Structure formats: structure tokens, C-alpha cells
Amino acid sequence: MGRFFLKRPFLAVVLVVFGLVSLPMALWLDLRTLSDQNLRRQASSLSDVFDSVRSYYAGNVVGRVWDQSHVTTVRHDYQDHPGAIPIPATLSIELSQRIGNEASNVSYRFVSDYPFRNRPSHNLTAFEIEALATFRDQSQEIEMLVRKEGNLLNRRVTIATPVVLDQGCVACHNAHPESPRSGWSQGDVRGLQTFTVSQPITLGLGSFRWLLGYFALAGTVGIVFAALQFRLARSFSSVNQELASKNQFLADLSSKIGKYLSPQVYASIFAGEKDVTISTERKKLTVFFSDIKDFTLTTERLQPEEITELLNEYFSEMSHVADQHGATLDKFIGDAMLAFFGDPHSQGVANDAKACVSMAVAMQKRIKELQSAWRDRGVEHPFAVRMGINTGYCNVGNFGSKDRLDYTIIGAEANLAGRLQSIAQPGEIIMSYETYVHVSDLFDATKLEPLRVKGISRDVIAYRLDQPEPDRLAPDLTETDLPGLSVKVDPAALDEGEREKAKAVLRQALRDIDSK
Numbered sequence: 001m002g003r004f005f006l007k008r009p010f011l012a013v014v015l016v017v018f019g020l021v022s023l024p025m026a027l028w029l030d031l032r033t034l035s036d037q038n039l040r041r042q043a044s045s046l047s048d049v050f051d052s053v054r055s056y057y058a059g060n061v062v063g064r065v066w067d068q069s070h071v072t073t074v075r076h077d078y079q080d081h082p083g084a085i086p087i088p089a090t091l092s093i094e095l096s097q098r099i100g101n102e103a104s105n106v107s108y109r110f111v112s113d114y115p116f117r118n119r120p121s122h123n124l125t126a127f128e129i130e131a132l133a134t135f136r137d138q139s140q141e142i143e144m145l146v147r148k149e150g151n152l153l154n155r156r157v158t159i160a161t162p163v164v165l166d167q168g169c170v171a172c173h174n175a176h177p178e179s180p181r182s183g184w185s186q187g188d189v190r191g192l193q194t195f196t197v198s199q200p201i202t203l204g205l206g207s208f209r210w211l212l213g214y215f216a217l218a219g220t221v222g223i224v225f226a227a228l229q230f231r232l233a234r235s236f237s238s239v240n241q242e243l244a245s246k247n248q249f250l251a252d253l254s255s256k257i258g259k260y261l262s263p264q265v266y267a268s269i270f271a272g273e274k275d276v277t278i279s280t281e282r283k284k285l286t287v288f289f290s291d292i293k294d295f296t297l298t299t300e301r302l303q304p305e306e307i308t309e310l311l312n313e314y315f316s317e318m319s320h321v322a323d324q325h326g327a328t329l330d331k332f333i334g335d336a337m338l339a340f341f342g343d344p345h346s347q348g349v350a351n352d353a354k355a356c357v358s359m360a361v362a363m364q365k366r367i368k369e370l371q372s373a374w375r376d377r378g379v380e381h382p383f384a385v386r387m388g389i390n391t392g393y394c395n396v397g398n399f400g401s402k403d404r405l406d407y408t409i410i411g412a413e414a415n416l417a418g419r420l421q422s423i424a425q426p427g428e429i430i431m432s433y434e435t436y437v438h439v440s441d442l443f444d445a446t447k448l449e450p451l452r453v454k455g456i457s458r459d460v461i462a463y464r465l466d467q468p469e470p471d472r473l474a475p476d477l478t479e480t481d482l483p484g485l486s487v488k489v490d491p492a493a494l495d496e497g498e499r500e501k502a503k504a505v506l507r508q509a510l511r512d513i514d515s516k
Contacts, residue, residue: 110191146159280396313370366422423462
């Protein structure tokens with residue numbers, strides 16, 4: 001059904017419009033039917049009332065008047081006297097009984113709390129007692145009281161009006177021997193008459209056949225729709241659970257894949273910015289290459305587990321620094337690390353070069369902190385790192401086969417960064433002239449003699465970074481780190497007593513060196 005309406009949306013619109021129009025139409029039809037039924041019921045009730053009045057009048061008034069053998073008189077006990085007709089009060093009492101018997105939904109009562117002595121007393125209802133007291137209260141001018149009562153299925157409306165004595169009635173009631181009271185005055189409330197109309201609610205339910213039919217149809221459609229929605233919700237729940245499971249699997253998988261890619265490449269692939277196809281482009285990049293000095297010798301002095309732990313710690317720290325500076329980490333080659341700036345995102349050639357040199361300086365600083373920590377852990381010869389940087393055009397992109405790709409760079413300028421690294425001393429950063437011209441406003445460097453390196457036909461002009469730690473704590477700080485010797489002296493941080501102890505330690509160290 002859902003697919004049917006999705007293919008034919010205009011039918012859904014037609015159904016909605018039909019439903020909106022049908023409701024007021026059904027309500028109007030039912031109100032018209034209800035009005036017709038109420039009119040018929042009222043006409044029928046009036047007909048019954050008038051039939052009762054006509055029958056009573058014909059039998060008890062006209063019939064007795066036509067009895068010419070007697071003189072017509074007006075009496076309350078007219079039935080005991082031939083030719084007599086009832087007084088108004090008697091007529092009202094007897095007529096109310098007949099109307100109540102013949103009209104099914106209308107009743108009429110003519111009652112008083114002062115009945116004639118030859119008549120049975122009236123059983124007044126609580127409403128009638130309250131109405132009499134209200135009408136006789138001179139402080140209130142109320143001509144009619146209404147009470148609504150009944151239950152959920154049957155409602156009744158009762159209207160009470162007072163019976164007020166006029167001058168002729170007062171004389172009769174005061175002089176009549178059977179009158180229960182003789183002090184009546186004109187305007188006194190002798191009793192009251194009540195009209196009660198009842199109508200069971202169930203009688204009007206049939207009048208709402210159009211509305212009930214509309215609600216039945218709407219309810220059926222709603223139930224069907226709810227059932228379809230429940231079924232659809234169950235399907236969606238199952239699909240969502242399956243999707244959540246697959247999404248979790250993909251999230252775990254992508255997290256694992258991210259360990260093998262640089263953050264920039266990882267983000268570019270999953271953002272759809274890069275296609276996993278064999279494609280390259282030529283860009284001007286700043287290439288960084290680092291290598292651990294005498295790594296083979298260090299591995300011979302340590303156990304494989306220690307080497308693995310130190311190397312992983314070293315690469316983790318260097319990768320963190322590279323991420324902070326926006327480097328694209330290409331690969332780890334044994335103990336060497338290759339990274340570059342300028343792809344997949346570039347800040348411009350000059351800014352890429354500055355970011356690369358800043359990264360190298362931060363790495364050397366972090367390496368010195370690691371060397372101190374490694375010595376405290378018992379590593380006699382911690383790693384010392386050489387670094388080379390070059391700026392030039394390289395081919396960058398996906399290299400490999402259709403089944404396996406490697407995002408990397410190739411070209412002579414990339415190789416030159418490796419060559420510059422090889423001529424650096426531990427802790428040094430060597431950069432090419434192309435890099436130096438972009439960072440000379442931020443970093444001081446010493447120009448080296450022209451070099452001839454393998455794979456480069458021209459003479460290479462290289463620069464050694466003079467101050468790999470530009471944020472040194474004090475201008476007179478003395479620091480060196482050699483195999484077998486580690487010295488860091490900050491005289492400004494020593495007081496007089498500590499200086500004397502430091503001198504004694506240094507003198508003893510010099511004597512030990514001379515004795516060897």
C-alpha cells in the first residue's frame with residue numbers, strides 16, 4: 001500500500017482532501033437528520049398532549065354540559081353531581097394524569113402542598129418543594145425554574161412554574177368547606193405545575209449515522225495505517241539494528257585502516273575527496289626525512305623486546321608532533337620516517353616549508369626529552385636522530401596496481417631530503433637552499449660547502465639549522481649530549497652552595513676523563 005501511494009502521490013492528496021471535506025458534510029447531514037427527528041418527536045408529543053386535552057374536554061366538560069337534564073355547575077367533585085364540570089384545578093390535576101399515561105416522553109404535574117381534604121396528598125419531589133419555597137419567597141421575582149437530570153443514557157429537563165391565585169379563586173378557596181386553608185390572598189402561590197420532557201440519548205444515536213459511518217471508516221483506515229506503521233516500524237527496527245551492526249563494523253574497520261594512513265589521506269578518502277585509483281600529479285612539496293644514527297649498533301646492545309618498545313614509543317611521539325604541524329606522514333622505513341607538506345592540503349609553498357622546519361625543531365626537542373627519560377630507564381645509548389628537509393617538485397598520488405595502492409611521493413627532490421639527512425650529525429637538521437629561502441626570516445642557519453650527492457647532477461647548497469631549540473630557557477645554558485657524556489648546566493638556576501658542588505662534580509669528571 002505504501003509503495004502504491006508513493007508511486008501515485010496525487011491519490012494520497014485526493015484521499016486527504018476527501019477526508020477533510022467528508023467530515024463537515026457528514027456532520028451537516030447528521031444535524032439535518034437530528035433536526036428532522038426532533039421536530040417529528042416534538043410534533044408527536046404535542047399531538048399526544050392535544051389528543052389528551054381534547055379527549056378529556058370532550059368527556060368531562062362538553063359531554064356533561066350537553067346533559068340538559070341537570071343544571072351545569074362548576075365543582076371540584078363534579079363526578080358526583082350530574083351536569084357539573086371540573087374547576088380549573090381539578091381539570092389540571094386530572095389532565096396531568098391523562099397526559100402522563102398517553103404521552104411517552106412528556107409528563108405534566110399539577111401539585112400543591114395544600115390539597116383539598118377529599119383528595120389524597122401529593123407526593124412532592126425535592127425539586128418541587130424547593131420550587132414552592134422559591135416562588136413564595138417575596139424577595140425573589142422568579143417566574144420559572146429549570147432542572148436538568150438523568151444519567152448517561154437518558155436525560156430529563158423539568159420546568160416548574162407557579163400557580164398564582166386570582167381574585168375569583170381566592171373567594172372560592174377561602175369559602176369552600178373542604179379547603180385546607182381559609183386565609184388566601186390574591187397573588188398567593190397555591191401550588192405549581194411542572195413539565196418534564198425526557199429523551200434517551202440512544203434514540204438520537206441513529207441520527208448520527210453519517211458521522212458514525214465517517215468515524216467507522218476513518219477508524220478502519222487508522223487501524224490499517226497503524227498496523228502498517230507497526231509493521232513498518234518493526235522492519236525499520238530490524239534494518240536499523242542491522243545498520244547499527246554494520247556501521248559499528250565499518251567504524252572499527254575504518255579505525256583500523258586509519259592506523260595505516262596519515263590523517264590527511266584518511267580524511268580525504270572517507271570524505272570522498274580522493275579516489276582510490278592509480279593517479280598522480282606533480283606538486284611542489286617540502287619533504288622531510290629522518291633516520292636514527294647507529295640504529296644497528298643500538299639494536300645489538302638491546303633485547304628485541306626493548307628495541308620494539310623504544311622504536312614504537314619514538315614513532316608514536318614523532319607521529320604526534322607531525323600531526324600537530326599538519327604533516328602528511330608517508331611511511332616508516334625501518335628506523336627512518338618520511339613525511340611531506342603540500343598534499344593533500346597546502347598552505348602555500350612558503351608556509352609549508354616553515355611548518356616542516358618547525359616540526360623538525362619540535363621533534364628534536366622532544367627527542368632530547370625522550371633521551372633523558374630513556375637514560376632514567378637504563379638505556380645507555382638512546383636514539384639520536386638526523387633530519388633532512390628539501391623543497392621541490394615531486395610526483396604525488398596513488399602508485400601501485402589495481403589491487404593494491406600506495407599513496408606516496410617519488411622524484412629526485414624527495415631523494416634529496418634523504419641525502420641531506422645522511423650528511424647530518426645526530427641532533428642536526430640539514431635543509432636545502434630551496435627550503436632555506438622560505439624560512440630564513442624565522443630560523444638562522446649556517447651555509448655548508450657545496451655537495452655532490454648521488455642522483456643529483458648539480459651541486460647542492462645545504463644549510464645547517466643553527467639553533468634547533470629556539471625557545472631555550474636561558475642564554476647561558478650549556479647543554480651537550482654525547483655517547484658516554486650528558487651535560488646540562490644552567491648557572492642562573494644554581495645558588496652559591498649548589499655552584500660549589502657543581503664545580504666539584506665537574507672537576508672530578510675532568511680528572512676521570514684525563515685518567516682514561
